[in-house]
């Protein structure tokens with residue numbers, strides 16, 4: 001259930017209060033407070049299912065066309081805009097190359113785009129060969145209908161086009177995780193195997209908001225709930241900080257993500273529309 005009542009509409013003209021608003025709150029209240037603190041605000045976005053509609057083939061995913069311009073404009077009006085994804089940074093670069101002022105975190109933060117280079121968490125690097133082997137083994141041992149996505153430091157096993165195979169994929173994934181000492185991340189019609197390195201979206205956000213007065217996070221999947229938790233945790237220790245958690249509806253993980261969010265938007269297209277409507281609230 002959404003914790004926010006009301007829709008965006010116009011942002012009322014009343015003077016901004018310095019006091020942090022309390023949850024639940026209306027979208028207008030959240031935007032008004034955010035606009036008053038725009039220069040200390042970060043907007044974080046997940047990619048798949050949030051900026052990009054879900055496709056059967058992960059390689060075919062593209063951002064909603066209108067979102068590119070909106071993100072660039074937003075980045076000029078707030079302190080920072082960042083995409084925090086389970087995709088590799090190289091993939092995110094291929095989709096957002098035109099965005100000069102948007103920060104990119106890949107593989108749940110194991111990779112960061114910094115000064116024109118991909119910086120990888122050193123503790124994860126020894127796992128590259130094991131992940132390459134694992135991807136080959138998955139292709140050989142799992143049914144052909146399972147799409148194996150090799151991401152250098154993780155392997156995603158997709159059953160979107162063969163949902164009846166979910167139990168088999170889950171079982172195989174857990175066996176491999178046990179065999180190799182890997183971690184499992186569940187998601188939308190996918191089981192992902194990751195190195196046993198402490199890094200997740202929650203940790204990216206916890207670090208990313210240390211100097212922020214306000215942050216919004218838009219997510220649709222199980223891994224995004226940790227990012228929501230990070231905003232709540234920051235609010236708990238910093239009485240000035242305001243965090244807004246936005247879910248994007250979907251038939252798979254939507255209920256769980258929405259129940260942890262302040263606001264639920266209907267689709268990636270609705271995210272783009274929401275941001276476009278919100279832009280005038282933030283002075284250029």
Ligand SMILES: O=P(O)(O)OC[C@H]1O[C@H](O[C@H]2O[C@H](CO)[C@@H](O)[C@H](O)[C@H]2O)[C@H](O)[C@@H](O)[C@@H]1O
Pocket residue numbers: 046047048049053054055056057058061084085086087149156158160187188189190192221223
């Ligand atoms: O953190 P994200 O950017 O949201 O990445 C999460 C997973 O997204 C991708 O899989 C999801 O989207 C695919 C394309 O729409 C879809 O086919 C799949 O069913 C979804 O789970 C990506 O391929 C995965 O590697 C990410 O873990």
